[in-house]
Amino acid sequence: MLEDPSIQQRLLQATEHLVYAGGINATGMDAIVKASGVARKSIYRLYPTKEALVAAALRERDERWMQWFVAGTSAGSPSERLLAVFPLLRSWFSAPDFHGCAFINAAGEIGDPDSEIRAVALLHKQRLLAYLSELTTACGFAEAEEMARQFLLLIDGATAVAMVTGQADAADSAGRTAQLLLQSLSPSNGLNPPANLRCRHVVKY
Amino acid sequence: MLEDPSIQQRLLQATEHLVYAGGINATGMDAIVKASGVARKSIYRLYPTKEALVAAALRERDERWMQWFVAGTSAGSPSERLLAVFPLLRSWFSAPDFHGCAFINAAGEIGDPDSEIRAVALLHKQRLLAYLSELTTACGFAEAEEMARQFLLLIDGATAVAMVTGQADAADSAGRTAQLLLQSLSPSNGLNPPANLRCRHVVKY
DNA sequence: CCTTGCTGAGAACGATCATTCTCTATGGCC
DNA sequence: GGCCATAGAGAATGATCGTTCTCAGCAAGG
Numbered sequence: 001m002l003e004d005p006s007i008q009q010r011l012l013q014a015t016e017h018l019v020y021a022g023g024i025n026a027t028g029m030d031a032i033v034k035a036s037g038v039a040r041k042s043i044y045r046l047y048p049t050k051e052a053l054v055a056a057a058l059r060e061r062d063e064r065w066m067q068w069f070v071a072g073t074s075a076g077s078p079s080e081r082l083l084a085v086f087p088l089l090r091s092w093f094s095a096p097d098f099h100g101c102a103f104i105n106a107a108g109e110i111g112d113p114d115s116e117i118r119a120v121a122l123l124h125k126q127r128l129l130a131y132l133s134e135l136t137t138a139c140g141f142a143e144a145e146e147m148a149r150q151f152l153l154l155i156d157g158a159t160a161v162a163m164v165t166g167q168a169d170a171a172d173s174a175g176r177t178a179q180l181l182l183q184s185l186s187p188s189n190g191l192n193p194p195a196n197l198r199c200r201h202v203v204k205y
Numbered sequence: 206m207l208e209d210p211s212i213q214q215r216l217l218q219a220t221e222h223l224v225y226a227g228g229i230n231a232t233g234m235d236a237i238v239k240a241s242g243v244a245r246k247s248i249y250r251l252y253p254t255k256e257a258l259v260a261a262a263l264r265e266r267d268e269r270w271m272q273w274f275v276a277g278t279s280a281g282s283p284s285e286r287l288l289a290v291f292p293l294l295r296s297w298f299s300a301p302d303f304h305g306c307a308f309i310n311a312a313g314e315i316g317d318p319d320s321e322i323r324a325v326a327l328l329h330k331q332r333l334l335a336y337l338s339e340l341t342t343a344c345g346f347a348e349a350e351e352m353a354r355q356f357l358l359l360i361d362g363a364t365a366v367a368m369v370t371g372q373a374d375a376a377d378s379a380g381r382t383a384q385l386l387l388q389s390l391s392p393s394n395g396l397n398p399p400a401n402l403r404c405r406h407v408v409k410y
Numbered sequence: 411c412c413t414t415g416c417t418g419a420g421a422a423c424g425a426t427c428a429t430t431c432t433c434t435a436t437g438g439c440c
Numbered sequence: 441g442g443c444c445a446t447a448g449a450g451a452a453t454g455a456t457c458g459t460t461c462t463c464a465g466c467a468a469g470g
Contacts, residue, residue: 025231026316028458029457040418040458040459041416041460042417042418049459050457100309100312101313104369107369108314108368109229109230109310109314110228111226111228113371122369122371125370152362153375154359154362155362157357160306160362164312165327173351173354173358177359177382180389181385183389184389233426234427234428234429238449238450245428245448246430246447247446247447254429255427255428255429
């Protein structure tokens with residue numbers, strides 16, 4: 001009874017790619033139709049407006065990006081997983097089609113604060129923060145929430161700086177700052193509870 | 206012999222405001238004409254294309270933003286000035302018309318890497334990094350350049366997170382991370398050269 | 411068979427886009 | 441007073457925007 005998934009998938013993937021590469025407003029429906037091979041009529045049967053289509057494409061990207069991020073930070077102890085974030089980011093920044101965080105770009109382009117697209121961007125950051133919080137909590141830190149927020153700052157800061165300057169080594173500076181965070185707030189320094197409850201569970205994304 | 210500055214100033218200020226609030230592509234020339242009160246013919250005599258106009262408006266914003274940033278971080282010792290960054294950011298994030306970093310937003314919206322607008326965004330980040338480097342160098346840190354890059358990450362990360370989530374306290378988390386950076390790399394901990402050459406000079410912006 | 415609904419291809423719509431043009435002051439300079 | 445560049449206001453241009461509509465093909469179900 002569901003719609004043919006291949007059509008929807010082609011449509012969302014082409015939309016995501018075009019919007020990420022060229023921006024939302026600069027991406028016309030003509031380009032989406034041509035790149036996806038999906039007819040206009042079919043697009044507007046699936047999504048009432050371009051905004052809804054772009055929001056759905058960004059939700060799709062959120063899903064895939066989180067899967068990629070979790071898969072790249074799944075090996076080792078919790079602290080090793082936290083530090084694995086930054087080499088992972090570096091490889092992303094070095095990709096030829098890297099153009100920053102799609103959600104920050106989208107939120108920055110959309111003026112209307114009530115737009116559905118802004119809501120998707122917010123949701124993505126909340127999901128990323130929740131995953132980081134899982135990791136810092138698994139490390140046994142007392143202030144795991146605060147630490148997750150600091151990691152989020154480092155990730156988004158490195159992503160933004162890498163986009164504007166084109167220098168992938170922004171991930172390295174962020175990684176060094178993260179290492180400092182882990183060292184200074186390490187559970188083994190006596191200022192925080194011992195790490196007797198590490199690696200409790202892993203969230204699925 | 207120069208052009209009447211009031212016209213150019215009205216034009217650039219209206220362009221900057223509209224582009225920052227609503228994005229580049231969503232801002233039409235009609236809106237710029239109406240908001241600035243400058244005639245179309247005069248606009249195209251001053252700037253050959255909309256892209257050049259927006260680039261000039263962003264250059265103007267760069268100038269004013271850096272002046273605001275330097276003025277807000279001019280009191281106290283170098284390390285106090287570095288830490289004053291984050292309450293300053295917090296007040297910015299709390300402003301009703303805050304919409305993130307105009308340069309990150311612009312670079313994220315523009316796909317063409319050779320665009321003049323992208324160059325202005327890059328220049329802004331280079332100028333901000335240079336100023337941060339002045340401050341960290343004045344603190345007497347051995348790796349002042351690296352530290353300035355880390356501060357830039359924190360600033361841009363907090364700005365991006367505050368835009369997407371609307372939470373101004375992203376600046377507080379960034380400030381705590383910065384304090385950690387200053388403490389762990391403090392010149393007084395013996396791992397770095399003593400701070401016998403602090404506060405050498407101040408750059409004008 | 412006939413109907414029904416989905417698909418692709420593309421025409422058509424009114425609106426808006428960036429850019430150029432016309433027209434009418436206006437204000438300094440000789 | 442005459443002159444000329446600049447100013448604002450807005451019409452015109454061709455292109456492109458998001459959205460809707462038409463039409464032919466095709467597959468499934470009665």
